[in-house]
Amino acid sequence: MRDQPVLDVDDLRVEFRTGRETIHAVNGVSFQVATGETAAILGESGSGKSVTAAAIMRLLQSPPAFVTGGAVRFKGKDVLAMPIADWRDSCGREVAMVFQDALMSLNPVFSVGWQIAELFRAHSIASGRAADERAVELLDRVGIPDPARRAKDYTHQFSGGMRQRVMIAMAIALGPDLLIADEPTTALDVTVQAQIMELLEGLREEADMAMILITHDLGVVADAADNVAVMYAGRVVERGPVGDVLRRPGHAYTLALLDSVPRVQSKGGKLRPIVGSPPDLARIPTGCAFHPRCRFATDICRREAPPAVAVAPGCSAECHHVERVFNDG
Amino acid sequence: MAHFLGRRALHSGIALIGLILAVFFLVRLTGDPTALYLPIDASLQTRIEFAKKHGFDRPATEQFLVFLKDVSEGDLGYSLRKQRPAMELVLEAYPTTLALAGVAMTLSIVLAVIVGALAAYRPGGVFDRVGSMASLAGASAPDFWVAITGILVFAVTLRWLPTSGTGDLPYWILPIVVLMLRPFGLMVQVVRASMLGALSSAYVKTARAKGVGETAVIFVHALRNASLSVVTVAGDLTVGLINGAVIVETVFGWPGVGKLMIDSVIQRDFPTVQAAVMVTATAIFLLNILIDLLYVALDPRIRHQ
Structure with a gap:
Protein backbone atom coordinates (compact mmCIF):
# COMPACT_ATOMS: atom_id res chain seq x y z
CA MET A 1 0.00 0.00 0.00
CA ARG A 2 2.87 2.34 0.73
CA ASP A 3 3.90 2.15 -2.89
CA GLN A 4 0.60 3.28 -4.31
CA PRO A 5 0.29 7.04 -3.91
CA VAL A 6 -2.77 8.33 -2.06
CA LEU A 7 -3.07 11.08 -4.59
CA ASP A 8 -1.77 11.04 -8.12
CA VAL A 9 -2.12 14.23 -10.15
CA ASP A 10 -1.23 13.70 -13.76
CA ASP A 11 -0.74 16.50 -16.30
CA LEU A 12 -3.54 18.63 -14.78
CA ARG A 13 -4.56 21.66 -16.81
CA VAL A 14 -6.94 24.42 -15.71
CA GLU A 15 -7.87 27.59 -17.50
CA PHE A 16 -10.15 30.50 -16.69
CA ARG A 17 -12.13 31.84 -19.61
CA THR A 18 -13.22 35.39 -19.16
CA GLY A 19 -15.00 37.26 -21.92
CA ARG A 20 -11.84 38.64 -23.43
CA GLU A 21 -9.03 36.28 -22.66
CA THR A 22 -8.08 32.86 -21.42
CA ILE A 23 -5.95 32.61 -18.30
CA HIS A 24 -3.79 29.51 -18.25
CA ALA A 25 -3.56 28.97 -14.50
CA VAL A 26 -2.40 25.36 -14.41
CA ASN A 27 -0.48 23.98 -17.40
CA GLY A 28 0.31 20.33 -16.93
CA VAL A 29 0.94 19.75 -13.24
CA SER A 30 1.92 16.27 -12.10
CA PHE A 31 2.81 15.07 -8.64
CA GLN A 32 2.14 12.24 -6.20
CA VAL A 33 1.67 12.04 -2.48
CA ALA A 34 2.13 8.81 -0.54
CA THR A 35 0.71 7.82 2.84
CA GLY A 36 2.55 9.45 5.70
CA GLU A 37 4.28 11.89 3.39
CA THR A 38 4.16 15.66 3.36
CA ALA A 39 4.46 17.08 -0.11
CA ALA A 40 4.94 20.79 -0.41
CA ILE A 41 3.88 22.86 -3.36
CA LEU A 42 6.01 25.97 -3.36
CA GLY A 43 5.45 29.05 -5.47
CA GLU A 44 4.72 32.75 -5.61
CA SER A 45 1.14 33.98 -5.66
CA GLY A 46 -0.26 33.44 -9.12
CA SER A 47 1.86 30.36 -9.76
CA GLY A 48 -1.24 28.15 -9.84
CA LYS A 49 -0.71 26.28 -6.57
CA SER A 50 -4.05 27.16 -4.99
CA VAL A 51 -5.90 26.58 -8.25
CA THR A 52 -4.32 23.13 -8.37
CA ALA A 53 -5.65 22.39 -4.89
CA ALA A 54 -9.11 23.73 -5.75
CA ALA A 55 -9.15 21.62 -8.91
CA ILE A 56 -8.29 18.50 -6.92
CA MET A 57 -11.11 19.27 -4.48
CA ARG A 58 -13.37 20.18 -7.40
CA LEU A 59 -14.10 23.54 -5.82
CA LEU A 60 -13.57 25.62 -8.94
CA GLN A 61 -16.52 27.60 -10.16
CA SER A 62 -17.21 26.65 -13.76
CA PRO A 63 -17.54 28.93 -15.64
CA PRO A 64 -15.12 30.68 -15.59
CA ALA A 65 -12.79 27.81 -14.62
CA PHE A 66 -12.41 24.74 -16.81
CA VAL A 67 -10.26 21.67 -16.26
CA THR A 68 -9.03 21.12 -19.79
CA GLY A 69 -6.82 18.12 -19.32
CA GLY A 70 -5.13 15.64 -17.06
CA ALA A 71 -6.34 13.35 -14.34
CA VAL A 72 -6.55 13.28 -10.55
CA ARG A 73 -6.55 9.86 -8.97
CA PHE A 74 -7.35 9.53 -5.29
CA LYS A 75 -6.70 6.03 -3.93
CA GLY A 76 -6.96 4.80 -7.50
CA LYS A 77 -10.30 6.47 -8.23
CA ASP A 78 -10.58 9.03 -11.02
CA VAL A 79 -11.70 12.13 -9.14
CA LEU A 80 -12.51 14.35 -12.10
CA ALA A 81 -14.59 11.69 -13.86
CA MET A 82 -16.80 10.62 -10.95
CA PRO A 83 -20.18 12.28 -10.31
CA ILE A 84 -19.73 15.36 -8.13
CA ALA A 85 -22.07 13.97 -5.43
CA ASP A 86 -19.80 10.91 -5.06
CA TRP A 87 -16.72 13.09 -4.71
CA ARG A 88 -18.45 15.36 -2.19
CA ASP A 89 -19.09 12.26 -0.12
CA SER A 90 -15.34 11.63 -0.02
CA CYS A 91 -14.68 15.28 0.83
CA GLY A 92 -14.37 15.77 4.56
CA ARG A 93 -14.33 12.02 5.11
CA GLU A 94 -11.32 10.89 3.07
CA VAL A 95 -9.86 14.17 1.86
CA ALA A 96 -9.95 17.32 3.92
CA MET A 97 -8.76 20.83 3.35
CA VAL A 98 -7.46 23.62 5.56
CA PHE A 99 -7.84 27.03 3.96
CA GLN A 100 -5.67 30.08 4.20
CA ASP A 101 -7.89 32.66 5.83
CA ALA A 102 -9.84 31.02 8.62
CA LEU A 103 -11.81 34.19 9.35
CA MET A 104 -13.30 34.14 5.86
CA SER A 105 -13.39 30.38 5.56
CA LEU A 106 -15.51 29.76 8.63
CA ASN A 107 -19.17 30.69 8.48
CA PRO A 108 -19.68 33.81 10.63
CA VAL A 109 -23.27 33.05 11.65
CA PHE A 110 -22.88 29.52 13.01
CA SER A 111 -21.03 28.55 16.16
CA VAL A 112 -17.73 26.78 15.59
CA GLY A 113 -19.03 23.72 17.44
CA TRP A 114 -21.98 23.56 15.05
CA GLN A 115 -19.64 23.81 12.09
CA ILE A 116 -17.44 20.98 13.31
CA ALA A 117 -20.41 18.82 14.25
CA GLU A 118 -21.77 19.40 10.76
CA LEU A 119 -19.13 16.99 9.44
CA PHE A 120 -20.59 14.17 11.49
CA ARG A 121 -24.11 15.09 10.45
CA ALA A 122 -23.34 15.56 6.74
CA HIS A 123 -21.70 12.16 6.58
CA SER A 124 -24.35 10.48 8.75
CA ILE A 125 -21.82 9.46 11.38
CA ALA A 126 -23.38 11.10 14.38
CA SER A 127 -26.08 13.66 15.00
CA GLY A 128 -27.56 15.78 17.74
CA ARG A 129 -25.76 15.79 21.06
CA ALA A 130 -23.38 13.02 20.03
CA ALA A 131 -22.09 15.15 17.15
CA ASP A 132 -21.76 18.16 19.46
CA GLU A 133 -19.74 16.12 21.92
CA ARG A 134 -17.42 14.92 19.18
CA ALA A 135 -16.93 18.57 18.18
CA VAL A 136 -15.90 19.48 21.73
CA GLU A 137 -13.43 16.56 21.78
CA LEU A 138 -11.90 17.80 18.54
CA LEU A 139 -11.54 21.34 19.84
CA ASP A 140 -9.74 19.87 22.82
CA ARG A 141 -7.50 17.84 20.54
CA VAL A 142 -6.36 20.88 18.57
CA GLY A 143 -5.47 22.66 21.78
CA ILE A 144 -8.35 25.05 22.34
CA PRO A 145 -8.72 25.74 26.06
CA ASP A 146 -12.14 25.32 27.69
CA PRO A 147 -13.49 23.54 24.58
CA ALA A 148 -17.03 22.91 25.87
CA ARG A 149 -17.64 26.61 26.32
CA ARG A 150 -15.71 27.70 23.24
CA ALA A 151 -17.73 25.37 21.01
CA LYS A 152 -20.68 27.72 21.44
CA ASP A 153 -18.66 30.74 20.33
CA TYR A 154 -18.53 32.26 16.88
CA THR A 155 -15.62 32.89 14.53
CA HIS A 156 -15.27 36.56 15.40
CA GLN A 157 -14.71 35.65 19.05
CA PHE A 158 -11.50 33.73 18.27
CA SER A 159 -7.97 34.94 17.62
CA GLY A 160 -6.32 34.17 14.29
CA GLY A 161 -4.37 31.20 15.59
CA MET A 162 -7.38 29.77 17.43
CA ARG A 163 -9.50 30.12 14.29
CA GLN A 164 -6.94 28.17 12.30
CA ARG A 165 -7.06 25.50 15.03
CA VAL A 166 -10.81 25.30 14.49
CA MET A 167 -10.25 24.81 10.76
CA ILE A 168 -7.77 22.06 11.53
CA ALA A 169 -10.24 20.42 13.92
CA MET A 170 -12.77 20.30 11.08
CA ALA A 171 -10.20 18.90 8.71
CA ILE A 172 -9.12 16.02 10.93
CA ALA A 173 -12.61 15.31 12.31
CA LEU A 174 -13.30 12.21 10.24
CA GLY A 175 -9.70 10.97 10.04
CA PRO A 176 -9.02 11.65 6.37
CA ASP A 177 -6.27 9.92 4.39
CA LEU A 178 -5.20 13.15 2.76
CA LEU A 179 -5.06 16.66 4.12
CA ILE A 180 -4.61 19.58 1.76
CA ALA A 181 -3.37 22.65 3.60
CA ASP A 182 -3.56 25.75 1.44
CA GLU A 183 -1.26 28.39 2.95
CA PRO A 184 -2.33 27.37 6.46
CA THR A 185 -0.08 29.87 8.21
CA THR A 186 0.04 32.80 5.82
CA ALA A 187 -2.54 34.91 7.65
CA LEU A 188 -0.88 34.37 11.04
CA ASP A 189 1.96 36.05 12.85
CA VAL A 190 5.27 34.28 13.09
CA THR A 191 5.09 32.75 16.57
CA VAL A 192 1.60 31.42 15.90
CA GLN A 193 2.75 30.08 12.52
CA ALA A 194 5.21 27.78 14.22
CA GLN A 195 2.56 26.49 16.66
CA ILE A 196 0.11 25.76 13.86
CA MET A 197 2.71 23.94 11.78
CA GLU A 198 3.71 21.92 14.82
CA LEU A 199 0.07 21.00 15.43
CA LEU A 200 -0.47 20.02 11.80
CA GLU A 201 2.69 17.95 11.69
CA GLY A 202 1.84 16.22 14.97
CA LEU A 203 -1.66 15.32 13.85
CA ARG A 204 -0.39 14.15 10.47
CA GLU A 205 2.14 11.88 12.07
CA GLU A 206 -0.34 10.54 14.63
CA ALA A 207 -2.87 9.52 11.97
CA ASP A 208 -0.27 8.63 9.33
CA MET A 209 -2.03 10.96 6.91
CA ALA A 210 -0.68 12.24 3.65
CA MET A 211 -0.44 16.00 3.48
CA ILE A 212 -0.15 18.49 0.69
CA LEU A 213 1.29 21.71 2.01
CA ILE A 214 0.74 24.66 -0.27
CA THR A 215 2.90 27.62 0.63
CA HIS A 216 5.13 30.39 -0.60
CA ASP A 217 7.22 30.16 2.56
CA LEU A 218 10.57 28.46 2.08
CA GLY A 219 11.02 28.12 5.81
CA VAL A 220 7.77 26.18 6.20
CA VAL A 221 8.79 23.89 3.35
CA ALA A 222 12.21 23.27 4.81
CA ASP A 223 10.79 22.47 8.26
CA ALA A 224 7.73 20.42 7.46
CA ALA A 225 7.88 18.81 4.03
CA ASP A 226 9.43 15.59 2.76
CA ASN A 227 9.18 16.40 -0.92
CA VAL A 228 8.67 19.67 -2.70
CA ALA A 229 7.30 20.68 -6.07
CA VAL A 230 8.24 24.21 -7.12
CA MET A 231 5.61 25.85 -9.28
CA TYR A 232 6.02 28.69 -11.74
CA ALA A 233 3.39 29.94 -14.22
CA GLY A 234 1.22 26.89 -13.69
CA ARG A 235 3.92 24.25 -14.09
CA VAL A 236 5.98 22.23 -11.66
CA VAL A 237 9.44 23.42 -12.69
CA GLU A 238 11.41 21.46 -10.13
CA ARG A 239 10.70 18.57 -7.82
CA GLY A 240 12.50 16.33 -5.40
CA PRO A 241 13.23 15.65 -1.73
CA VAL A 242 13.20 18.94 0.19
CA GLY A 243 16.79 18.66 1.41
CA ASP A 244 18.21 18.12 -2.06
CA VAL A 245 16.13 20.74 -3.82
CA LEU A 246 16.71 23.48 -1.30
CA ARG A 247 20.40 22.72 -0.87
CA ARG A 248 21.32 22.58 -4.53
CA PRO A 249 18.49 23.50 -6.87
CA GLY A 250 18.64 22.63 -10.55
CA HIS A 251 16.18 25.23 -11.77
CA ALA A 252 17.09 28.87 -12.12
CA TYR A 253 13.78 29.88 -10.55
CA THR A 254 14.30 27.80 -7.41
CA LEU A 255 17.78 29.23 -7.07
CA ALA A 256 16.41 32.75 -7.51
CA LEU A 257 13.82 32.05 -4.80
CA LEU A 258 16.51 30.84 -2.41
CA ASP A 259 18.70 33.86 -3.18
CA SER A 260 15.84 36.22 -2.48
CA VAL A 261 15.33 35.22 1.16
CA PRO A 262 17.77 35.77 4.00
CA ARG A 263 19.31 32.57 5.32
CA VAL A 264 21.45 32.02 8.35
CA GLN A 265 23.96 29.89 6.46
CA SER A 266 23.99 32.12 3.39
CA LYS A 267 27.27 32.20 1.52
CA GLY A 268 27.59 35.64 0.01
CA GLY A 269 25.40 37.33 2.57
CA LYS A 270 23.85 39.43 -0.16
CA LEU A 271 20.19 39.12 -1.07
CA ARG A 272 19.30 38.98 -4.71
CA PRO A 273 15.65 39.84 -5.40
CA ILE A 274 13.95 38.29 -8.44
CA VAL A 275 13.67 41.01 -11.06
CA GLY A 276 10.39 41.70 -12.84
CA SER A 277 7.02 40.35 -11.85
CA PRO A 278 5.26 37.00 -12.27
CA PRO A 279 4.01 36.43 -15.82
CA ASP A 280 0.57 37.40 -17.03
CA LEU A 281 -1.08 34.00 -17.23
CA ALA A 282 -3.09 35.09 -20.25
CA ARG A 283 0.20 35.75 -22.09
CA ILE A 284 2.73 33.25 -20.79
CA PRO A 285 6.18 33.83 -22.34
CA THR A 286 7.27 31.35 -25.00
CA GLY A 287 9.86 28.72 -24.26
CA CYS A 288 10.68 28.71 -20.55
CA ALA A 289 8.12 30.91 -18.82
CA PHE A 290 10.77 32.18 -16.42
CA HIS A 291 13.22 33.43 -19.08
CA PRO A 292 12.33 37.16 -18.92
CA ARG A 293 13.37 37.23 -15.26
CA CYS A 294 16.22 34.72 -15.44
CA ARG A 295 19.86 35.67 -15.20
CA PHE A 296 20.88 32.41 -16.91
CA ALA A 297 18.59 32.87 -19.89
CA THR A 298 19.91 32.31 -23.40
CA ASP A 299 18.30 32.07 -26.83
CA ILE A 300 17.11 28.51 -26.40
CA CYS A 301 15.13 29.54 -23.28
CA ARG A 302 13.13 31.98 -25.37
CA ARG A 303 12.44 29.42 -28.11
CA GLU A 304 11.93 26.03 -26.54
CA ALA A 305 10.13 24.75 -23.49
CA PRO A 306 12.74 22.98 -21.39
CA PRO A 307 12.41 19.21 -20.82
CA ALA A 308 12.62 17.70 -17.34
CA VAL A 309 16.23 16.91 -16.56
CA ALA A 310 17.38 14.67 -13.72
CA VAL A 311 19.42 16.73 -11.26
CA ALA A 312 20.07 14.17 -8.56
CA PRO A 313 18.35 10.89 -7.60
CA GLY A 314 14.66 11.71 -7.28
CA CYS A 315 15.19 15.29 -8.35
CA SER A 316 14.34 16.80 -11.68
CA ALA A 317 14.09 20.30 -13.08
CA GLU A 318 12.64 21.76 -16.25
CA CYS A 319 15.50 24.03 -17.09
CA HIS A 320 17.84 24.40 -20.07
CA HIS A 321 20.71 25.32 -17.79
CA VAL A 322 20.50 22.77 -15.00
CA GLU A 323 24.27 22.33 -14.86
CA ARG A 324 25.07 26.03 -14.68
CA VAL A 325 22.41 26.56 -12.01
CA PHE A 326 23.49 23.50 -10.06
CA ASN A 327 27.12 24.60 -10.02
CA ASP A 328 26.24 28.21 -9.23
CA GLY A 329 24.07 27.23 -6.25
CA MET B 1 -31.68 43.61 26.16
CA PRO B 59 -58.39 77.67 18.90
CA ALA B 60 -56.42 74.72 17.47
CA THR B 61 -53.87 74.81 20.31
CA GLU B 62 -56.62 74.53 22.88
CA GLN B 63 -58.18 71.68 20.91
CA PHE B 64 -54.84 69.94 21.04
CA LEU B 65 -54.58 70.20 24.81
CA VAL B 66 -58.07 68.76 25.17
CA PHE B 67 -57.11 66.02 22.77
CA LEU B 68 -54.00 65.18 24.81
CA LYS B 69 -56.04 65.03 27.99
CA ASP B 70 -58.56 62.70 26.35
CA VAL B 71 -55.83 60.47 24.92
CA SER B 72 -54.22 60.14 28.32
CA GLU B 73 -57.59 58.83 29.50
CA GLY B 74 -57.71 56.39 26.60
CA ASP B 75 -60.35 58.33 24.69
CA LEU B 76 -59.60 59.07 21.05
CA GLY B 77 -62.91 60.70 20.32
CA TYR B 78 -65.91 59.89 18.23
CA SER B 79 -65.92 59.48 14.48
CA LEU B 80 -67.77 62.38 12.91
CA ARG B 81 -68.87 60.11 10.10
CA LYS B 82 -70.06 57.01 11.88
CA GLN B 83 -71.06 58.30 15.31
CA ARG B 84 -68.94 55.56 16.90
CA PRO B 85 -65.70 55.68 18.88
CA ALA B 86 -62.87 56.31 16.37
CA MET B 87 -60.69 53.64 17.98
CA GLU B 88 -63.39 51.06 17.49
CA LEU B 89 -63.50 51.79 13.76
CA VAL B 90 -59.74 51.56 13.45
CA LEU B 91 -59.45 48.33 15.40
CA GLU B 92 -62.21 46.86 13.28
CA ALA B 93 -60.43 47.70 10.03
CA TYR B 94 -56.89 46.91 11.13
CA PRO B 95 -57.06 43.10 11.28
CA THR B 96 -58.18 42.97 7.63
CA THR B 97 -55.18 45.08 6.66
CA LEU B 98 -52.84 42.97 8.75
CA ALA B 99 -54.19 39.75 7.29
CA LEU B 100 -53.73 41.00 3.76
CA ALA B 101 -50.25 42.35 4.49
CA GLY B 102 -49.24 39.19 6.34
CA VAL B 103 -50.26 36.83 3.57
CA ALA B 104 -48.79 39.01 0.83
CA MET B 105 -45.47 39.48 2.64
CA THR B 106 -45.10 35.83 3.64
CA LEU B 107 -45.72 34.66 0.09
CA SER B 108 -43.40 37.34 -1.31
CA ILE B 109 -40.56 36.42 1.03
CA VAL B 110 -40.84 32.67 0.45
CA LEU B 111 -41.10 32.99 -3.32
CA ALA B 112 -38.40 35.65 -3.56
CA VAL B 113 -35.97 33.57 -1.50
CA ILE B 114 -36.49 30.51 -3.68
CA VAL B 115 -36.36 32.40 -7.00
CA GLY B 116 -33.47 34.66 -5.93
CA ALA B 117 -31.40 31.79 -4.52
CA LEU B 118 -31.85 29.60 -7.59
CA ALA B 119 -31.11 32.56 -9.89
CA ALA B 120 -27.89 33.25 -8.00
CA TYR B 121 -26.90 29.59 -8.12
CA ARG B 122 -26.42 29.75 -11.87
CA PRO B 123 -25.89 33.41 -12.70
CA GLY B 124 -26.60 34.09 -16.36
CA GLY B 125 -28.55 30.85 -16.72
CA VAL B 126 -32.06 30.59 -18.14
CA PHE B 127 -33.69 30.63 -14.71
CA ASP B 128 -31.66 33.68 -13.70
CA ARG B 129 -32.65 35.61 -16.82
CA VAL B 130 -36.34 34.76 -16.61
CA GLY B 131 -36.41 35.38 -12.86
CA SER B 132 -34.59 38.70 -13.12
CA MET B 133 -36.90 39.88 -15.89
CA ALA B 134 -39.99 38.87 -13.95
CA SER B 135 -38.78 40.53 -10.77
CA LEU B 136 -37.85 43.72 -12.58
CA ALA B 137 -41.27 43.82 -14.23
CA GLY B 138 -42.93 43.20 -10.85
CA ALA B 139 -40.92 45.87 -9.07
CA SER B 140 -41.62 48.49 -11.69
CA ALA B 141 -45.26 47.79 -12.57
CA PRO B 142 -47.59 50.55 -11.29
CA ASP B 143 -49.89 48.83 -8.80
CA PHE B 144 -53.02 50.90 -9.50
CA TRP B 145 -52.80 50.00 -13.20
CA VAL B 146 -52.21 46.31 -12.54
CA ALA B 147 -55.08 46.33 -10.04
CA ILE B 148 -57.55 47.90 -12.46
CA THR B 149 -56.40 45.73 -15.36
CA GLY B 150 -56.70 42.69 -13.12
CA ILE B 151 -60.28 43.58 -12.23
CA LEU B 152 -61.06 44.20 -15.88
CA VAL B 153 -59.63 40.89 -17.06
CA PHE B 154 -60.38 38.45 -14.25
CA ALA B 155 -63.51 39.96 -12.72
CA VAL B 156 -65.31 41.76 -15.52
CA THR B 157 -64.35 39.82 -18.65
CA LEU B 158 -63.59 36.31 -17.42
CA ARG B 159 -65.85 36.55 -14.33
CA TRP B 160 -63.50 34.25 -12.39
CA LEU B 161 -63.00 36.55 -9.42
CA PRO B 162 -65.09 39.15 -7.59
CA THR B 163 -64.41 42.80 -8.38
CA SER B 164 -64.12 44.09 -4.83
CA GLY B 165 -64.82 43.62 -1.13
CA THR B 166 -63.69 40.86 1.15
CA GLY B 167 -64.85 37.36 1.89
CA ASP B 168 -63.57 33.88 1.12
CA LEU B 169 -60.55 32.95 -0.95
CA PRO B 170 -61.53 34.40 -4.38
CA TYR B 171 -61.77 37.87 -2.82
CA TRP B 172 -58.18 37.62 -1.63
CA ILE B 173 -56.47 36.56 -4.83
CA LEU B 174 -56.32 39.83 -6.79
CA PRO B 175 -55.42 42.12 -3.87
CA ILE B 176 -52.70 39.74 -2.72
CA VAL B 177 -51.18 39.33 -6.17
CA VAL B 178 -51.13 43.09 -6.73
CA LEU B 179 -49.70 43.73 -3.25
CA MET B 180 -46.98 41.10 -3.82
CA LEU B 181 -45.64 42.54 -7.08
CA ARG B 182 -43.33 45.16 -5.64
CA PRO B 183 -42.09 43.29 -2.54
CA PHE B 184 -41.51 40.15 -4.58
CA GLY B 185 -39.75 42.00 -7.38
CA LEU B 186 -37.50 43.98 -5.08
CA MET B 187 -36.69 41.06 -2.81
CA VAL B 188 -35.76 38.73 -5.67
CA GLN B 189 -33.13 41.30 -6.64
CA VAL B 190 -31.90 41.61 -3.06
CA VAL B 191 -31.82 37.85 -2.46
CA ARG B 192 -30.06 37.27 -5.77
CA ALA B 193 -27.39 39.89 -5.09
CA SER B 194 -26.67 38.79 -1.54
CA MET B 195 -26.76 35.10 -2.47
CA LEU B 196 -24.27 35.75 -5.28
CA GLY B 197 -21.90 37.14 -2.68
CA ALA B 198 -22.56 34.38 -0.19
CA LEU B 199 -22.23 31.55 -2.72
CA SER B 200 -18.82 32.76 -3.90
CA SER B 201 -17.58 33.21 -0.32
CA ALA B 202 -14.80 31.23 1.25
CA TYR B 203 -17.08 29.65 3.86
CA VAL B 204 -19.20 28.11 1.13
CA LYS B 205 -16.01 26.59 -0.29
CA THR B 206 -15.23 25.23 3.16
CA ALA B 207 -18.70 23.72 3.43
CA ARG B 208 -18.28 21.98 0.07
CA ALA B 209 -14.81 20.75 1.07
CA LYS B 210 -16.44 19.29 4.18
CA GLY B 211 -18.79 17.29 1.98
CA VAL B 212 -21.94 19.24 2.80
CA GLY B 213 -24.64 18.66 0.18
CA GLU B 214 -25.52 21.42 -2.26
CA THR B 215 -29.02 21.97 -0.87
CA ALA B 216 -27.60 22.63 2.59
CA VAL B 217 -24.82 24.76 1.09
CA ILE B 218 -27.39 27.02 -0.59
CA PHE B 219 -30.21 27.08 1.92
CA VAL B 220 -28.25 26.80 5.17
CA HIS B 221 -24.75 28.22 4.74
CA ALA B 222 -25.34 30.86 2.08
CA LEU B 223 -28.94 31.81 2.81
CA ARG B 224 -28.40 32.35 6.52
CA ASN B 225 -25.79 34.97 5.67
CA ALA B 226 -27.84 36.46 2.85
CA SER B 227 -30.92 36.62 5.10
CA LEU B 228 -29.53 39.68 6.90
CA SER B 229 -29.99 41.98 3.92
CA VAL B 230 -33.29 40.30 3.08
CA VAL B 231 -34.60 41.12 6.57
CA THR B 232 -33.66 44.78 6.10
CA VAL B 233 -35.56 45.12 2.85
CA ALA B 234 -38.46 42.88 3.87
CA GLY B 235 -38.92 44.93 7.05
CA ASP B 236 -39.02 48.13 5.09
CA LEU B 237 -41.54 46.75 2.62
CA THR B 238 -43.71 45.37 5.43
CA VAL B 239 -43.87 48.83 6.97
CA GLY B 240 -45.35 50.02 3.67
CA LEU B 241 -48.04 47.36 3.85
CA ILE B 242 -49.11 47.53 7.51
CA ASN B 243 -49.43 51.25 7.03
CA GLY B 244 -52.52 50.35 5.06
CA ALA B 245 -52.09 49.68 1.38
CA VAL B 246 -54.10 52.75 0.45
CA ILE B 247 -54.20 52.28 -3.31
CA VAL B 248 -54.87 48.56 -3.35
CA GLU B 249 -57.45 48.79 -0.56
CA THR B 250 -59.22 51.62 -2.36
CA VAL B 251 -59.23 49.97 -5.78
CA PHE B 252 -60.47 46.65 -4.40
CA GLY B 253 -62.79 48.17 -1.82
CA TRP B 254 -60.87 46.27 0.85
CA PRO B 255 -62.20 47.39 4.26
CA GLY B 256 -58.78 47.93 5.77
CA VAL B 257 -57.15 50.78 7.64
CA GLY B 258 -55.75 52.31 4.45
CA LYS B 259 -59.19 52.74 3.00
CA LEU B 260 -60.51 53.97 6.35
CA MET B 261 -57.75 56.56 6.50
CA ILE B 262 -58.26 57.91 3.00
CA ASP B 263 -62.04 58.06 3.48
CA SER B 264 -61.63 59.86 6.80
CA VAL B 265 -59.21 62.38 5.34
CA ILE B 266 -61.53 63.14 2.43
CA GLN B 267 -64.46 63.60 4.78
CA ARG B 268 -62.49 65.54 7.40
CA ASP B 269 -63.22 62.92 10.06
CA PHE B 270 -60.38 64.23 12.26
CA PRO B 271 -60.72 61.86 15.24
CA THR B 272 -60.65 58.78 13.00
CA VAL B 273 -57.59 60.02 11.11
CA GLN B 274 -55.81 60.65 14.42
CA ALA B 275 -56.73 57.24 15.81
CA ALA B 276 -55.67 55.46 12.61
CA VAL B 277 -52.31 57.24 12.57
CA MET B 278 -51.67 56.38 16.21
CA VAL B 279 -52.49 52.71 15.72
CA THR B 280 -50.43 52.26 12.56
CA ALA B 281 -47.52 54.16 14.08
CA THR B 282 -47.59 51.87 17.10
CA ALA B 283 -47.71 48.83 14.83
CA ILE B 284 -44.69 50.09 12.89
CA PHE B 285 -42.83 50.69 16.15
CA LEU B 286 -43.54 47.11 17.23
CA LEU B 287 -42.50 45.80 13.81
CA ASN B 288 -39.20 47.65 14.01
CA ILE B 289 -38.47 46.10 17.38
CA LEU B 290 -39.26 42.71 15.89
CA ILE B 291 -36.82 43.38 13.04
CA ASP B 292 -34.12 44.40 15.51
CA LEU B 293 -34.67 41.22 17.51
CA LEU B 294 -34.52 39.21 14.29
CA TYR B 295 -31.15 40.79 13.45
CA VAL B 296 -29.85 39.84 16.84
CA ALA B 297 -31.10 36.29 16.39
CA LEU B 298 -29.63 35.97 12.89
CA ASP B 299 -26.25 37.64 13.33
CA PRO B 300 -24.08 36.71 16.31
CA ARG B 301 -21.73 39.59 15.47
CA ILE B 302 -24.47 42.08 16.40
CA ARG B 303 -25.23 40.13 19.56
CA HIS B 304 -21.71 40.57 20.86
CA GLN B 305 -21.25 44.23 20.13
Missing part, protein backbone atom coordinates in the same frame (compact mmCIF):
# COMPACT_ATOMS: atom_id res chain seq x y z
CA ALA B 2 -34.13 45.40 28.49
CA HIS B 3 -31.94 48.48 28.21
CA PHE B 4 -32.07 48.25 24.42
CA LEU B 5 -35.85 47.82 24.34
CA GLY B 6 -36.32 50.70 26.76
CA ARG B 7 -34.22 53.04 24.65
CA ARG B 8 -36.07 51.94 21.53
CA ALA B 9 -39.44 52.61 23.23
CA LEU B 10 -38.31 56.06 24.33
CA HIS B 11 -37.19 57.00 20.81
CA SER B 12 -40.42 55.70 19.35
CA GLY B 13 -42.49 57.56 21.94
CA ILE B 14 -40.82 60.84 20.99
CA ALA B 15 -41.38 60.12 17.31
CA LEU B 16 -45.02 59.27 17.99
CA ILE B 17 -45.62 62.59 19.77
CA GLY B 18 -44.07 64.45 16.83
CA LEU B 19 -46.22 62.52 14.42
CA ILE B 20 -49.43 63.23 16.38
CA LEU B 21 -48.56 66.94 16.51
CA ALA B 22 -48.07 67.06 12.76
CA VAL B 23 -51.20 65.08 11.98
CA PHE B 24 -53.37 66.97 14.42
CA PHE B 25 -52.57 70.38 12.95
CA LEU B 26 -52.14 69.37 9.31
CA VAL B 27 -55.50 67.61 9.18
CA ARG B 28 -57.13 70.83 10.43
CA LEU B 29 -55.66 72.67 7.46
CA THR B 30 -57.92 70.65 5.15
CA GLY B 31 -60.86 72.82 6.16
CA ASP B 32 -63.87 72.92 8.41
CA PRO B 33 -65.73 69.62 8.71
CA THR B 34 -68.96 71.43 9.57
CA ALA B 35 -69.53 72.22 5.91
CA LEU B 36 -69.31 68.55 5.01
CA TYR B 37 -71.47 67.05 7.74
CA LEU B 38 -74.40 69.42 7.84
CA PRO B 39 -76.96 69.87 5.10
CA ILE B 40 -76.28 72.75 2.79
CA ASP B 41 -79.25 74.68 4.15
CA ALA B 42 -78.37 74.16 7.83
CA SER B 43 -78.98 77.24 9.92
CA LEU B 44 -76.13 79.19 11.46
CA GLN B 45 -77.40 78.09 14.84
CA THR B 46 -77.01 74.40 13.92
CA ARG B 47 -73.56 75.06 12.52
CA ILE B 48 -72.44 76.78 15.69
CA GLU B 49 -73.85 73.97 17.81
CA PHE B 50 -72.06 71.34 15.68
CA ALA B 51 -68.74 73.17 15.99
CA LYS B 52 -69.24 73.62 19.72
CA LYS B 53 -70.13 69.97 20.24
CA HIS B 54 -66.93 68.81 18.60
CA GLY B 55 -64.81 71.62 19.96
CA PHE B 56 -64.03 73.12 16.55
CA ASP B 57 -65.00 76.56 17.81
CA ARG B 58 -61.97 76.76 20.03
